[in-house]
Amino acid sequence: MKIAYNFAFFDEGSKREIRRATLKAIAIPGYQVPFASREMPIARGWGTGGLQLTLSLIGKNDVLKVIDQGADESVNAVNIKKLVTGTTGVKTVEVTAEATLIQSRHRIPEIPLKEHQILVLQVPLPEPLRYYEPSEFVTKRLHAEKEYSGAWLMLFEQIMKYGNMSSGADHPVMVHDRYVMAPSPIPRFDNPKMNYSNALILLGAGREKKVYAVPPYTKVVSLAFDDYPFEAERFDGMSCRLCGAAGVFLDELIHEETGETYHQCNDTSFCLSRLNSVSAKYQEVPLNE
């Protein structure tokens, strides 16, 4: 029993169905379009929504980049790349600017995306209202009626309890003044990158069977109050230990021997290209000392 799989794993009918849902999602920014969601050789909750989008969109000339929490070499990113290249043979890259299709889990790259690029985000929980309403039947109606007082109250309660909005990643956004949307668990730092993005942003939730989108040049506003404005994570006075970058999202690391806290760019390919442009001018330095 030797089995050869179709180009990009799925049969053509399945790809077409996902693309149809995707087109609808682009036409209604921020609206969660239900789709059948095929079962994948990768586990539900491990990026199957993003993967289905990627596989339905990828063509022979595409150049693919996959990142997981900022890193190209994270085990799950590698695993997803392996499946896509194994069934398509497309080229993969790490340099963000060279990719036409970027699948990412929980980060938007530091380098601004361009018009010819598509960013696919993996989504664990597509429903921004799920925190206070467990029923899908009810949340669907709330969206239809643009009834978002619950979302505002949720943020208000956080301010009352903790003195400020305590949302971590996945801070809800309003898309095109119509739908409240879960931007996927990207840090608040990345939320503003969605606003009037040059690239098309697609979001796929495999287990929850939803696809939604932020088309290029669409207004995306993080929910906040006039007197309690939206705040991204702050890295005041910190910079990357490797490339010296400031004003980017940093990972907090602890030095094994000294126990000291230091920081490093979370976006590994961004850090690498900075290092290379610097080292080209000065000298060669091994990264992994």
Place this chain on the structure above:
Amino acid sequence: MGYVAVKGGTLAIEESIRRLKYERVKKGKVLDVESVECGMRGLIDQVMSESSLYGETLAAIAIKQAEGNPEEAVFLMRAYRSTLPRKHYSRTVHTGEMRVERRISASFKDIPGGQILGATTDFIHRLIDFELMNETEEEAKIWLSAFERQVEYEADDTDLNRLPKVSDYLRAEGLIADCGNDDQEPDDVTRTSLKFPASRSEILQVLTRGQTGAVTAFAYAVIRGYGQLHPTVGELRVGDLPVCIDDPIGRSDPDDAYYIGDVKVTEVEMLIPVTVEKEHGKKELEFDIGYGVCFGQNETKAIAMGILDNSLSAKHPEYPSQNQEFVLYHIDSVEATGFVSHLKMPHYVTFQSKLDSVRKTRKSKTERQEVGSP
């Protein structure tokens, strides 16, 4: 030469996969797929039922590959299933035409056609049979031929292909409402995602694909106190059903249909007493039906499915076990295990983001306290 990414992830994965293979073969013996297929009927039936893919050999390979872990085996089968194009739809299968191997009723002692115990673990003593340590194929063959000779000799003339159904008898008595046939094309949750309230065909499909343990647990909750009390097994039957497809280029004449094989299923009709209000507020007792059917001999699951089918049709859900979203969204093996296991993935960014919020919260608290103190 500049900097290059550390290829740690790729290497680690490759080594981990090698390690996994090592675990499978390290004792120097390789499991024969045929042995799995011949000797692990229970696991094969469970895996086929949860993956909603009927193929004993395929299930046997999956079980071998998964080292007997049903959650992994089902996962493999489901992933394979989703690459298969749908070439045909079968004609409607009627369970009245089942070639019955086992059939019991807990409601009536004397059912037309009789009770047929068949193969069941219901009456064995669960004592580990240490003889099995040294069982040989030769012994098994001798036992088998003796058994077959006896079966031939003792066969009676009951037509096992046309056993009447217990529910038909109750219907004739007027004890269950005659519902008629629902000939609507069934919905398919693998082609269109579930919407609520779910249709009956969607409910049945999700239940029959459900993880055996999860389906059983929810049904147990229903009969233990979170739902209606004590339903009765009207009829439970296990046997083979013939599957036919229409001639792909001909008309849908049943005589032109092709027989493509059998599937073994377990079918259950549960009887659940309900009070119905008649004219002038008069109340009468009647029976509701809960229906369960699944691939293979999975009797507990089929009964549990029957209980949940009925429980989920509650007009005014009181308990989570009657809530369609609560039950149907959470019993799929691949979805539940996938999302629970995804917590093993790195959450560095999301955790950093939460950390930032936590620190901010603490900072603003101390600030507020400082401002408040004189």
